[in-house]
Amino acid sequence: MRCVVCGTAMKTRRENFKYDACGLPYVTLAGVDVSRCPKCGEFEVAIPRIEELHRVIATAVARRRGRLEPVEVRYLRKWLGWSGTDFAAHMGVSAETVSRWEGGSQRIGSTADRLLRLMALSREPAREYSLDLLKAVDAETPPSFRIGLEAKRGEWQAAVA
Ligand SMILES: [Zn+2]
Structure with missing residues (x-):
């Protein structure tokens, strides 16, 4: 070479x-x-096997003790495939707040820290937990919500309306 x-x-x-x-x-x-x-x-x-490597690193970071460091917040955010704006929307904070977490001028809060770790550790399920759903969490007037349940073939199955 x-x-x-x-x-x-x-x-x-x-x-x-x-x-x-x-x-x-x-x-x-x-x-x-x-x-x-x-x-x-x-x-x-x-x-x-770089994709697997990055996943293993993400898992190790998400399991470390102590509050996430700014570089770790950035690593997990990028690993999740999000821009700063995407990440801010998922976390329910401003893009400026994300900049401060990653720049080190503001420590990430413990709730946000836990949420980021959970999203990193359950990456596939987190995809199902869509941004629209997370945004709806903040809706002033909760939309009407009902869960109908039916036991079918030995399992309770939910129909959400
Ligand atoms: Zn050379």
């Missing part, structure tokens, strides 16, 4: 690679192939 910057042949070896590019300062990948240019210092790292 040739260096994309200077064309020198790169040397590849297994390294413990500090994965700063994920946005978290404390993630190290053990034994990944890193190719380095001996002339200019350019490098390339081969990271396998």
